[in-house]
Amino acid sequence: MTLDAVLSRIDTDLPEALDRLLELLRIPSISTDPAYKADCARAADWLVEDLKSLGFEAASRPTPGHPMVVAHGGSGDKHLLFYGHYDVQPVDPLTLWDRDPFDPQVQDTAKGKVIRGRGSSDDKGQLMTFLEACRAWKAVHGTLPCKLTIFLEGEEESGSPSLIPFMQANAAELKADIALICDTGLFDDSTPAITTMLRGLLGEEMTIHAASKDLHSGSYGGAAANPIKILAKILGNLSDAQGHITIPHFYDGVAELPDTIRAQWQSLSFDHAKFLGDVGLSIPIGEQDRTPLEMLWSRPTAEINGIWGGYTGDGFKTVLPAQAHAKVSFRLVGDQDADAIRDNFRAWVEAQLPADCRVEWKSHGGGGASVMAIDDPAFEAARLALGAEWGKPAAYIGCGGSIPIAGYFKTYLDMDAMLIGFGRDDDQIHSPNEKYDLECFHKGTRSWARILAKLA
Amino acid sequence: MTLDAVLSRIDTDLPEALDRLLELLRIPSISTDPAYKADCARAADWLVEDLKSLGFEAASRPTPGHPMVVAHGGSGDKHLLFYGHYDVQPVDPLTLWDRDPFDPQVQDTAKGKVIRGRGSSDDKGQLMTFLEACRAWKAVHGTLPCKLTIFLEGEEESGSPSLIPFMQANAAELKADIALICDTGLFDDSTPAITTMLRGLLGEEMTIHAASKDLHSGSYGGAAANPIKILAKILGNLSDAQGHITIPHFYDGVAELPDTIRAQWQSLSFDHAKFLGDVGLSIPIGEQDRTPLEMLWSRPTAEINGIWGGYTGDGFKTVLPAQAHAKVSFRLVGDQDADAIRDNFRAWVEAQLPADCRVEWKSHGGGGASVMAIDDPAFEAARLALGAEWGKPAAYIGCGGSIPIAGYFKTYLDMDAMLIGFGRDDDQIHSPNEKYDLECFHKGTRSWARILAKLA
Structure with missing residues (x-):
């Protein structure tokens, strides 16, 4: 059976796949810091070359910020788009790293082998699981599984300023049947998951002048x-004693959880005590x-992510x-409107x-929450494929993080997105000390091969 | 008349006096930053050499921190001690300086010539007014005006950790009839002043671990x-909407102003609108x-002097x-007890x-306020001498700053102190862009000559 051959190829190619990932991780593509602009371009070029080696037509496409990597390959009726991001977060405080964040290494730990380095999990390690699945498929079949568009961003960790203009300018080229996004997590160490609710994010920077x-x-x-x-007095008022956020109209558009989702979440064995x-914490x-x-x-x-003065x-x-x-961010849910909350937050500060x-204000971007339409049959197909790889059913879960791209695919390209x-x-x-478990990298690659076999 | 000869000598020697001050200002003696330890020692050595040139027996005396400069000279029944400090504040943010803070220069401004550089006013320029007055006296008379002890500290800007132990260990050597301290200001541009009330200071550094x-x-x-x-929520509660500090028992020991002092302050032409x-500000x-x-x-x-995180x-x-x-400081008045306020502040934070x-706490020292006994006749003598130099009567004023040394002279050496x-x-x-007006440097030196003539 050809899927078995692909999975087997993934297993034997693992050492080489790991070398490729380590090479990519050595490029310090910190998008938020202008000092690393050339490194971001270098990471994009590296991916273009890798995609070309898989038979894609690939290019690093300029933007006012960091380049987008866009690649097209394969053929057939089914057209899938894959999204990931090659940029990474800053690394400070550097003193808390056990090693150079950009000199990655495979380390033995009590919980197994891990790939240690900035971006190993978010998102270079994750995006390479898809590319490695394509590589194995190509090696076995001589072709890619279906018509594929690869779309890799370099500004995800810095508010994606170029993303919407690029999607709008290239809508026809990027439009596919569904988008696959690899930037989320398992539900727990052994339970695969498809994320169907994502919080939005609004980032604001404020300077008080006296x-x-x-x-x-x-x-x-x-x-x-x-x-x-x-500043302390104003930001000290962000939440009241019960933890409610006090900005006027902040909760407009926040709906109660549907009973079905609430019941499913209650059935998940989430260990609150262990989580904190x-x-x-406790x-x-x-x-x-x-x-x-x-x-x-x-x-x-409403969180304060940075504060400084004096x-x-x-x-x-x-x-x-x-x-x-101060740098302040808001995670948004449901129908909360990022623009309205920005206005209300600023007015609330100014009134105090x-x-x-x-x-003085500086905007670091904003985007609303995403809730996926899980009645698309691709969701059930992917859920079954994940279950086969991990030996237990995949869960539909929420996610506290913000991956605005999922909403953008819906808004600007009228495509659903599946976050795995x-x-x-x-x-x-x-x-x-960011890490990615070698098991996740390996089984993640195998999972994508199974999902591609179901969807293609 | 010999005082006239001394004043005349001060006038003609001004260019050389200025050169000496600029030389001292070039030494970056920032006491709070360990990187400048050798520079602090160098500033002390420079002063020792200068004092020796005036006929003092002078030495740089080691402490666990930066050295003390102690010098003895002159003779007679009257024994005056002069105190100043040779250390300076840090210079950040460096970008806001118009020139290198340690490359001082005399500049022409709309309000006259100024000596620009870190420490030009606080306190190198001020302490040199006394040394230059001694120099002129020596040049004219061949001797110093009376028995003099010079006591110069190098840790005033960093909490004076070595001061009390040094005073205790050398109490007999340092005890004099009265202490003269030159680390305060004029009341306004043309009105000389003797400061008789000084606020105390308590410095606390806190790190919240989550x-x-x-x-x-x-x-x-x-x-x-x-x-x-x-941190924001707790420190945002430091003061209430009326500006009152909310820490329990904070106002214990804060007395209302005596009517006589209140009346004198009301007679001072303090321009609140101009001050802010x-x-x-307004x-x-x-x-x-x-x-x-x-x-x-x-x-x-209660002020937050520094905050950082994220x-x-x-x-x-x-x-x-x-x-x-955060770094938090408290200015203390009357009989407020620094140790009690430290305890109450810490308990108040911890309860929230x-x-x-x-x-996690780090103490940056603490000392109570000082209120001088102005019935000592030396105060009236100095007030008249200042009035003669500046052409208008000197005022007895308060000071928002903290010069704990005044209280220490009382506590540890049983001496009164006069702050001019x-x-x-x-x-x-x-x-x-710290500066000291050339006029202040010049008339300050002349003022000390007049005061020495009265007190000696």
Whole structure:
């Protein structure tokens, strides 16, 4: 049977597949930091060459930001698009890494072999599972399984500023029957999952300006506005004592969970104590009238992701700084409108400012939540394929993260998207010592071969 | 008349006096940053050599931190001690300086010539006014005016950790009739002042620890504790809507101003609008039932001098950090007890922490306020001498800053202290582009010559 031959080919080719991934991981393609612009281009070029070696017509396509990789290959009635991203998160604080984040290594751990390095899971390791499945298929069959478009972005970790214009300008070229996205996780270590609810994301940066220069807290303290204190007071009000977010109209468009989904989530063996216990915590801090799984998958958040101002070096400096800064993000669900929330948040901050201070805003993008239409038969086909590989049924789950691309495919290309990924909760994506389990890389590649066999 | 000869000598020697000050300002003696340890020692050595050239027996005396400069000279029944500090504040943000902070220069400005550079006012320029007065006296008389002890510290800007032990260990050597301290300012551009009330200072650094590592805000946001958000909520509560500080027992020991002092302050032509307007502000932000002069001179404060956590670079990173940090200081007045306030502040923070988070503390020292005994006749003598130099009576004023040394002289050496300085409000001490007016340097030196003539 040809699927068995493809799976067998994946097994024997694993060492070479791993070498290819390590090569890609050595390119520090941090999209948010302009210092790494050339490295992002290099990662795109590397993927173009790899896709060409599989018989794709592939190109690195320029944008005002980092390039898009677009490749076309295969033939047939069925047309699948695969999406992933080759950019990675920054690596600071570097001191918390056990090794150079861009000198990846396969390491033995108590839980098995892991691929350690920035992007190993998010998303280079995940996107390579699909490419490796195609490679094995090509080796066995001499052709790709069906008509395939590969679409790899380089700005996913920095708000995807070029994505929508690129999709709009190339809509006819990118349109397929369905989009496959590999940027999510397993439900637990051994249960595969298809993510059908994704939170949206809105990113805002604020600078509060008070005095025209830094002041001495002895000469001015007590009379002159301190922008750090003002920032703390305003952002300290983001959530009330019950964990509810206090910005006016914030919950507009947030619906209660449908009973069917609620019942399915309750049947999942989600270990709340372990989830927080694994990272040294014990108390779910969100809305106190919600379960942690609801907090993560179906409720919106307001978080401060960065704050800075005044003297932050060794020792002490009795300064009242001229400015204080924060980066604030919101995870959105249901029909919450990112633009409206941006406006309401800004007005809410400005209403709390002393009249002689001002706030300067910088937008880091925004996009609403996505809820997939799981009645498309491709979902059930993929669910069965995943179940065959992992030995237990795949779950339809929610996801606390934001992969706005899923919604964009619907909005701009009128395509459904299917989110299938093989990350584990302890992958430490966006954190020091990110890893991807070798088992996930291997079984992920095998899973895609099975899914392609069902869908093609 | 010999005083005239001394004053005349000061006038003709001004260019050389300026050269000496510029040489001292070129030494980057930032005491709070360990990277500048050797520079602090170099500044101490420079002063020892200068004092020796004036006939003092002078030495750089080691401490566990930066050295103390102690010098003895002159003779007679009257024994005066002079205190200043040779260390300076850090210089960041460096981008806001118009020139290298340690490449000082005399510049022409609309308000006259200024000496621009870190420490030009606080405190190298100020301490050199006393040394230059001694130099001129020696040149004219061949001797110093009386028995003099010079005591120069190198840790004033970093909490003075070695000061009390050094004073205790050398109490007999340092004890004099009265201490003269030159680290304060004029009341306004042309009115000399003797500072008789100084606020105390307590410095605390806090780190809130939440998760055991940085988390992805998509995977954990809404359920896991965010230490920045917790920090903002707690520190946002430091003051209430009326500007009152909310820490329990914070106002214990804060007395109302005596009527005599209140009347004298009301007679001072303090321009509240100009005071804040000069730094781009208009609204006094402290206790709303107090005048700005009270806020600055006789009321306590709670300020955040530094805050940091999460991602603070370019772009955006959706991280929930493991830690968040703040540096908080309190200006103390009257009989407020620094140790009690430290304990109450820490308990107040800890009571607001979620049970699965913890706070780590670092003390940056603390000392109470000082109120001088102005019935000592030396105060009236100095007030008359200052009036003669500046052409208008000197004022007894308060000071928002903290010069704990004044209290230490009382506590550990049973000496009164007289605070006389020549800084102006726009000197930008602790800020970029610090300056000292050449007029202040010149008339300050002349003022000390007149005061020495009265007191000796």
